[in-house]
Every structure is written in C-alpha cells, then in structure tokens.
Amino acid sequence: MARPARPVLNRQRIIETATAIIDAEGLAALSTRRLARELRVQAPSLYNHFATKEEILDAVGDAIIAQVDLSTFGRDPWPVALRTWAHAYRAAFAAHPNMVPFLVHAPGRRPAALRLADAVYGALVDAGWPPGYATRIGATMRYFVAGSALGSFALGFPADPALYDGHYPHLGDAHRLHEHRAQVDDGAFELGLDALVGGFVTLYAEVVAG
C-alpha cells in the first residue's frame, strides 16, 4: 500500500494529534515518530504536510490562540472587555499548559497571536489610552495570564505533611493545598484580575479623563 486511494493524513488531523500528545505527555514527548505512531502512519509521511517539526508546533500554537474569543472588544467597555478576554485567554492557555512557554516565545510570527494583540491594543487606544499605556497594559495582562496557566500554584506543594515538619514554621497546612486546588488557583486568578483591572480604572481617571 504505497499510495492509498484517498489521503489518510491532513494538517488538521496532525495538529489535533500533536496537541493531544503535548497535553498528555509534555512538549518533549512530541517527536515525529511518536506523532506518526499515534496517527497509524510512518514518520516520513508527515513531511508531505509540513516541511519541519517546527512548522507543526507553530500550527499547534496558532490553533490554540485562534480559539480565544475577541468579540468582546468591539462590544463592551474596555474594563469589562479586559476581564472577559482575560478569562477566555486563560482558558485557552490553561487547557494546554505544556504549550505556554512556546506560545509566549514568538507570538509575532503566528497570525492568531497578532490578531489578538491587534484587538487588545486597538480597543485600549480607541478608549483613549495613550499608546505607551496600551502596550504596557497588554503586556501586563499577558504576564499574569501566562503565569497563571504555566503551572498550578496549589499542586506545587506535595501532599505529604511530613515534608513540611519542623523546617517551615508557617507551612503546617501546605499539604492541604492539593485538596483545594481549584479554589486556590481560580481564587488567585480572580484576586489578581480584580486588582489589575481596578488599578487600570483608577489610572485611567488620572491619565485620560483627568
């Protein structure tokens, strides 16, 4: 079976399968052989659809960012839009935490990331923010969202109580963070988002309306 009657591969299938492997086993686990095995195909066949492995990764990254809903920016006042978008942005990142370092690294070469930056920056400038502020607000938001999706804070603390005994006087209950993972991580995100947007609203009164 050299050439099948109909193609068995296409970019969409390759992207979806690559994403699944990265999500389940990490970025380092994605190899052309591993990807091909999952697709019931031999590794060289992938090169009919992508020139290099790096192109596959770019396509995976673009598909993730393309899912972020940007429609709030034309519709809602900027503080509401910033909050709504932040939630959508975090959801997209957090669904693929192993891709976050890659996504952050070179967004400028992926169309979906540029559309996102254009929407955020444009909405802030249209609302009256000076360009320098609009840029830094966008950067601040990405820092916070990427950091929150990069890895759970709560899960960073082992559930074994013996690890904290004696040496860390205030961490007596740290082993219980595991149980409250969602409460801690989601709560911290909301807390930070409130503070950031609240701070920007105060600043807006001084810088733009003042």
Add this chain to the structure above:
Amino acid sequence: MARPARPVLNRQRIIETATAIIDAEGLAALSTRRLARELRVQAPSLYNHFATKEEILDAVGDAIIAQVDLSTFGRDPWPVALRTWAHAYRAAFAAHPNMVPFLVHAPGRRPAALRLADAVYGALVDAGWPPGYATRIGATMRYFVAGSALGSFALGFPADPALYDGHYPHLGDAHRLHEHRAQVDDGAFELGLDALVGGFVTLYAEVVAG
C-alpha cells in the same frame, strides 16, 4: 590519567556550568555529554556527583531560588515587603528565563522554594491577613512574576515592519517594540506591580482593618 591527583569536578562547578548552558542555549540543550564537554571531562564522571540528570536540574533550580533575598519580610511593612521581594524574585527568574517553566513546576521539593513560600505566607498572616487570602496573594504574585520573566513581551514582535502591513490595523508601530524592549517590559512589570499591591492594600482595609 584514570584518577587525577585531585578531583577536578565538584557539585558547585557542575551546577554553575549547567546553569550557563541552560541560560545560553535553553533547557533542551543541557545533556550530560554537553555538560561534560564544557567541564573538560567525560560524561560518566558526572555520575560520581549526581545520581541522575534530574538531580542536577533540581540543584540548579534550588541555587537560583536561594538567591532571592527574603530579609525584607522581617523588616518592612507588608506592602513594602511585597514590592521589594517581587523585584528580587523577578530578577532571579529573569536572569534564567529558560528555567522558569521548571522552577514553577515542582517548587515543593526544593528547600529554597519552601523557605521562600514560608517567608511570604508567614509575613502576610502575621500582618493579619486570613490564611486563605495570604495563600491567594502569594499565588497571584508568583503568577505575575513568573509570567513576566518567562519571555519578553516586546521581543515577541518581529522587528520587520512588513509583517504587520495591511492585516493588523493597530499594529503599525509594533516593529518598534524591539528598540524599546526594556522600557516596555520593565514598565509593564511596574504597572502591574503597582496595580496588584494597590489592590491588596484596598482589600486589606475591607477584610482586616474594616
């Protein structure tokens, strides 16, 4: 020369050299062979000092976090301490951006990270913050600092103006972000830090003093 007159390797040298390779070429570039070559030694010699490569990485991570000055927490009011520490924390992360994903992943198993968590959490609780708030404030700060150190916002946008032509109406000047890298990234960090700490101060008035 089987056994040298005096040991040529020690943990300290291995840690420093591994850190240099990771900083210069990325986490993936660190292999036992590459590390040994840099140390003018053969790869198996490393196993006299570390049992596995993972142990080397843990030691590198611990050394980075151990450099974060925590003395502000016994000394300054909590909002000042939070700001002072955030700068030190960011400096440590940003000096080794390629290590950030690793550092975030399992802090609980490295002593320096536990000392850091103990100091932050302890200072907030001692100041009167309820435990749940202290935890989430610590998590929020790590999100923001890790995100800001993970990758430059400004450098994510290619310096080639042609890339933005036509398709992105508000990104006409995005190619100039490169030139203003420090201004953008440092400015965004300060902007976010102001907003976060300011928000916590307001919240403190309601939750603790109110």
Add this chain to the structure above:
DNA sequence: GTCTATACGCGGATAGAC
C-alpha cells in the same frame, strides 16, 4: 574520582519505490 568502552534506543530528516 575519572577514565575507556559500551549498551541500546530515539532524534530529525532524506531518497526513491509504488
């Protein structure tokens, strides 16, 4: 405590048959 030698698998990518 460092060396040499070695085991054994995985990595990305290409050439050419069908």
Add this chain to the structure above:
DNA sequence: GTCTATCCGCGTATAGAC
C-alpha cells in the same frame, strides 16, 4: 501521498580498569 530503507548523531546510564 505513503511506504521502506537508511543516514548519522545524541540521549542516559553502567561496568570495570587504574
């Protein structure tokens, strides 16, 4: 458009000499 065959280097880790 997928296959088989192949290149060639790198990966961690162990055994045993000195």
